[in-house]
Amino acid sequence: MTPAAGREDAAADRGNGPEDGPRGGPVRGGRLRALWRPAGLRMRLVVVFALVALLAAVSVSGIAYWLNRDAVLTRAQNAALKDFRKSLGDHSGRLPENPSCAQLRATAAAMARSTQNYQVVLVDDSPSGERCAEASDPSVFRLEMVPASLTEAVHQRRDEGPDDDAAPYHLYWQRVVRGDDPYLIGGAQVIEEGPTGYMLASLAPERDDLNSLAWSLGIATMLALVGSVLLAQAAAATVLRPVQRLSNAARALGQGELETRLPVRGSDELAELTRTFNGTAEALEQRVADLSAREAASRRFVADMSHELRTPMTAITAMTEVLEDEVDNLDPMIAPAVQLVVSETRRLNNLVENLMEVTRFDAGTARMVRDDVDIADQVTACIDARAWLDAVELDAERGIVARLDPRRLDVILANLIGNALKHGGSPVRVRIRESGGTHEAGDQVVIEVADRGPGIPQDVLPHVFDRFYKASASRPRSEGSGLGLSIALENAHLHGGDITARNDPEGGAVFTLRLPRGTRHPEDGPAAAENEERGEP
Template sequence: MTWRPWPRGLRARLVVAVVLVTVLGATAAAWASARSARSALVDSARQRLAQTVAGQIGAIAPELTYPPDQGTLDRLRAAVGPNTLVTYRNLRSADDTGTEPVTGALRSAVRARHLIATQVVTAGGRPFLLVGTPIVITAPDGARTSSGIEVYTGRDLTDVEGRVDDLTRSAAYTAALALPLAVLLALLAARSVLRPVRELRDTARRLAAGDLGARSPPQGADELADLAVTVNEMAESLQRMQADARRFAADVSHELRTPLSTLMAVVDVLATAAAGMDSDARESSQLAIAETHRLVALVEDLMEVSRFDAGTARLRLEDVDVAGAVRGCLRARGWLDRVELVAPDGVVLRLDPRRLDVIVANLVGNALSHGEPPVRVQVSVSRDQVRIEVADSGPGLPQDVLPHVFDRFYKADTARPRTPGSGLGLAIALENARLHGGDLTAGNIAGGGARFTLRLPRNQEDG
């Protein structure tokens, strides 16, 4: 099984993407806020400490003697405070805290620029702000010269880091609180964005199912609206093409009726005279007769389909004994000895007997032609409907054929295009079932064989 970490549904992907963007944005904002707050707090601490050290040194500087001795350095260190180191050439004055607030980089910065320099370091697992400054002697004429005394002091930044941590936690809590809102907004956005997508999907499904009147009203002026307009234009084009094709079939079949009637009369004469012909002429005559009958059947089926398409097909309802009607259909075609019929007597249904005959004849003829014996017709009754099942014992319908068995002119075996029949029989049977308010479905039997099930309602009324 392949593991797919990314959601496959469009809604899920949209929600996850929005939530991820929100979380990443909140995290980035929290991180940037923490850095900015830390920088601001450290800068503030640096300025305060530098001002404090400068003030302390300025207060005691007039009392110092130059060149200084060890006592001078000690007084200066004491005036600045703890964590302080004062140097002058080889002299040093440091407190006993164990922390020597000076690094090579800080010392180099102080000596190179002769100005106050600062540096943040970590010592003993705690952050410290180091300040280093030289003491400069100002002459009466304003000239400034270095005294050689350097003062280094450090201040613990633990409280500053604590405040930064508090700000970071506060930003994280804010981001966490924003997560449910982000999910809600993502769901609302997904619903708004996917609604026209779902409508387009439903329209496409209806078009695929044959409902060429399906349309998707465009909403707004975005790409989805453009797509809806394109789909509607495509559906209108298909609808026009279908209407033209149906009109052409109806016109052609209607125009063929008269010449075919004449041709059938000639065929009847030819059939009478065929017995006295030689074998080659008789075979040709029989082929012409069979093909003429096939052409007549095709035209009749086209006429019937055109009536369904035009909505002019009508039922002529009668009270019909279903078992007797099915048995009569089989007897008229000489199938009684080839088909097993299981039908209870006394099942009377109001329907069009001619159209029921067409349905049963198509289903049984299809089973005899494409299935294997035995073929079984079973009639069953429930409170709401009558079921007529036609099953054979052949290999059944292939899975790729099942969705198309009721399509017009569909042939499962394209290598045999001239199979008997017009290719419209099952389509006409389905239309007749629907005209009765029923349905016709196809499937396979578990043990093998195809099964067609006709369902007719028991409350059919005259229309």
């Protein structure tokens, strides 16, 4: 008999699971990115380490399982088939030419007493056409359990090859599953018109061994996953600790702690990043120190210049007032020059006063003298003092009282209304209302100043509160100094308020002043503050 030839039926060795599983749509990349984006760097490192370790462990475990499965099954089936082939050849030679069923049954029982622990069925067709199929244990293995494909292959005669030991019949085998247990079924015909033998060997021990191997590999995979997570945590701590130090140092640097430096450890990329940070912080500190020195020098220059100009300006102002009183008695050719000197002197005097006010804001010496102020009365007084009653429409309810500095509020109103009259034309509408807010006092006072002019160009709108900013570069000389709106905004900030500018869709510019109504402070009082001169536009 030639060496065994075999074929494994894929359908017989395949589980009978459901053909179609639950259907579900694909997870979109955008959703995955949305879930991945909020995750921190530590979580990303852990996830990546875990996925790589899981993929590697599953791949290695899968390859190991399939290699061991093939080796275990091949070893078991080769041992059983080899023993069956040898036993079948030995016992078939002892049978008569036409054995009886009893002889077949005895031979099958003798063959089943093998150390490989398999069951045997012997089949023989008598000359009369009767078939005798005897099993070693009919309750375990019968001829009906042999697949038809295996029976057909066993009885198929093959042409003899060139080898002397080539045989027309071969040993075939097939793995099947009966119930929940795997089995190996083999069959062969010894000689032509001789009995045909089939064997059934249980592969349950091999299945149990493979299940134990699968559990062991699964546990090893889980241990590898846990180890990768711990390793990722350690790697993340090693990598992120310097990054966290850099983040804290950058935050401190952003908060003004320019002397912040980090110790450099090692020579890797993180150490190089630390050196770069230290160099940047040192350069920034030096740059800020230079700018601060220049700014302080500029402020001192403006303050000194303003104070130095104030004394001669007082004398010049007095002289121009005398000249203005005598202008009617002067030569008509000289009167226009005198009027120009008077107007320019007043403009210069206002500029000096505004510069002094600005230096107080920059030096932080501007002080508040708070009092309970009726907003409508204050607006009326501001308009009346400047003879703007015919050019301003007031829309306000009486009785809206706030705790403010009356002088500084007058400066704000004078600048806003004067700016509206100058650039927007009359009538200027001033509206006063109360509004809920987030201030501690619980509400705010809102004053809107709207004109009927062309509005503010969009490129100018973000700069209207900048110092010395003028919308037209071709007209650098004007009656204003470019400081009025800036001083108004600084005074609003002193009160804890703000000023915003916008264009009305129906035409004209709208300046909105928001001030907290405030509460009385123990330190407030008219005698507690310096009596500063009032700056006007």
